Amino acid sequence: MTKNKKLLAWLDEMVELNAPDKVVWIDGSEEQIEELRATACKTGEMEKLNEEMLPGCYLHRTAINDVARVEGRTFICTTEREEAGATNNWMSPKETYEKLYKLYKGSMKGRTMYVIPYSMGIVGSEFAKNGIELTDSIYVVLNMCIMTRVGNDVLASIGDDGDFVKGMHSRADMNEEERYICQLPEDNTIMSVNSGYGGNVLLGKKCFALRIASVLARDEGWMAEHMLILGIEDPQGNVKYVTAAFPSACGKTNLAMLIPPEYYASKGYKVWCVGDDIAWLRIGEDGRLWAVNPENGFFGVAPGTSEKTNPNALAATRKGTIFTNVCHNLDNNTVWWEGLDKNPPEHAVDWKGNPWNGKTATEKGAHPNSRFTAPAVNCPCLSKEFNNPKGVPISAIIFGGRRAKTAPLVYQSRSWQHGVYMGSAMASETTAAASGAVGVVRRDPMAMLPFCGYNMGDYFAHWLEMGKKIPNPPKIFNVNWFRTDDEGHFIWPGYGDNMRVLMWILARCEDKIGAQETAIGWLPNPEDIEVEGLEGIDTETIRGLLSVDADLWKQDADGVEEFYKKIDSVGNRMPKELYEELAGLRERLGK
Ligand code: OXD
Ligand code: MN
Secondary structure, X not given: OOOOHHHHHHHHHHHHHHOXXXXXXXXXXXXXXXXXXXXXXXXXXXXXXXXXXXXXXXXEOOOOOOOOOOHHHEEEOOOOHHHHOOOOEEOOHHHHHHHHHHHHOOOOOOOEEEEEEEEEOOOOOOOOEEEEEEEOOHHHHHHHHHHOEEOHHHHHHHOOXXXXXXXXXXOOOOOHHHOEEEEEHHHOEEEEEOOOOHHHHOOHHHHHHHHHHHHHHHHHOOEEEOOEEEEEEOOOOOEEEEEEEOOOOOOHHHHHOOOOOHHHHOOOOEEEEEXXXXXXXXXXXXXXXXXXXXXXXXEEEOOOOOOOOOHHHHHHOOOOOEEEOOEEEOOOOEEEOOOOOOOOOOOEEOOOOOXXXXXXXXXXXXXXXXXXXXXXXXXXXXXXXXXXXXXXXXXXXXXXXXXXXXXXXXXXXXOHHHHHHHXXXXXXXXXXXXOOOOOOEEEOHHHOOOOOOOOHHHHHHHHHHHHHHOOOOOEEEEEOOXXXXXXXXXXXXXXXXXXXXXXXXXXXXXXXXXXEEEOOEEEOOHHHXXXXXXXXXXXXXXXXXXXXXXXXXXXXXXXXXXXXHHHHOOOOOOOHHHHHHHHHHHHHHOO
16 A cells, blocks of 8 residues: 555554554455445444435434533643643643553454545645545545545655644444544654544544644645635636635634625626645745645534525435435435524434434424535536646735624725734624523634634734735734614624625725724724615615724733633743734724
């Protein structure tokens, strides 16, 4: 398979440690994948769905206690605590190896170990990075074959002495108390044990493409970000690209696959999706920032996805998709989830595997974090540039969060440095659905809180450094789709109409339009947000959505300072420039 000594030595060590009965190399061929699907159906790990309605689609249920990423059990394992910083759980590499090797010992007896060579990004391209994941789960293999580029060409690209990220995953005995997701950036290694859920076990995604890659990016002068990438094509065929970072539950996949409102569609505007979750960004020869999506599929949240909210995502799930923890409609052997339509099946099995009747049920049929793993090529609005190894040039970086009152619909940063401040201050307010306490502000800088593989202070410093290095940097914006009225109803319609805000952003990037300088940054003139075709919203509504309450902003600044102090409590790494931005904001807001 390979002569790479480092790879073979590591594999030998892991085989000896985990003691599988058999080792199988994944070559990426359809033949082998089909065989694995058949095996998974035989063992009950997956169920084949209706071939006519959902060709090539399968259903999987995880354990009931294993349904989401486990941030509390996720560790950044560096020699020095300061390297991981205050926002990450930390363990020393020595302790990590001791602890996890004990859990791996003999854990694959009676099982098969699969060796998955995969590439994040187009195999062999300048952006791409290789990884090898070892796992005892066919479900993991099949998901990785959708989410990443897998197979022999990756081994060829690693070559005899090339580097790769080592990823060790074992389901072991699925003991929740001993579940660990460990990143060891000093060794380019990921170790995951006792989980079978996506984000914890598909090691190419959050563990590699964000946590490990963020460290590689810092060291090599690029950026690994939790961002969607989309392109807007004008009627002349010119496409401009933006990236956007949002905390979870802010509609990232919906924005990435946005359907233009009639007002723009009728003029010939189109929106193209390059990625819905992760962007790797590099400075191009032309001095602009270029982005690729290192993934090859979408690992999206199913509930709420419908013909109305995101027809592109739904279409992407109609073939070759693995559904996890959704409701199984037994009448036609398809799947259902809350928010798909108003016809829950009466003869079904819920995500826990129990009989379920949508007419009488008091519990949900699908888990709120149930997922689809869908090939990117299925998406009707996938960008033509999706497979371009050079990526796409980025005009704007957009940050956002869920804020009921504080943040206006959109505003632009005063500079790159101020934009980094805006990203560092990003936050979302908890919703009633997410926790008991409504309106609690959770800081989530650049939506990277759970995904930054090193000290957050150093991460901000890297952003500031990149700003100095990019000759022609993207402009930076903040959006908020979630302003509410006094009764708590959303004012802005969101979804496709978010394009109206993106159009203002692009106009600003091209210096086609003026704006008002305010304490918090550049705000639109309300009449510059297009409202034609919007029901119940006029320029006056927009004026309200753009209002800024100085008292709320002063309170928010206190929250940012507290957060900065927390980051500084481990290693004192907060860049002084961001404290200066905070002081400048306070001054502009007035005493
Ligand atoms: C995701 C997440 O699953 O950010 O993409 O949690
Ligand atoms: Mn994500």
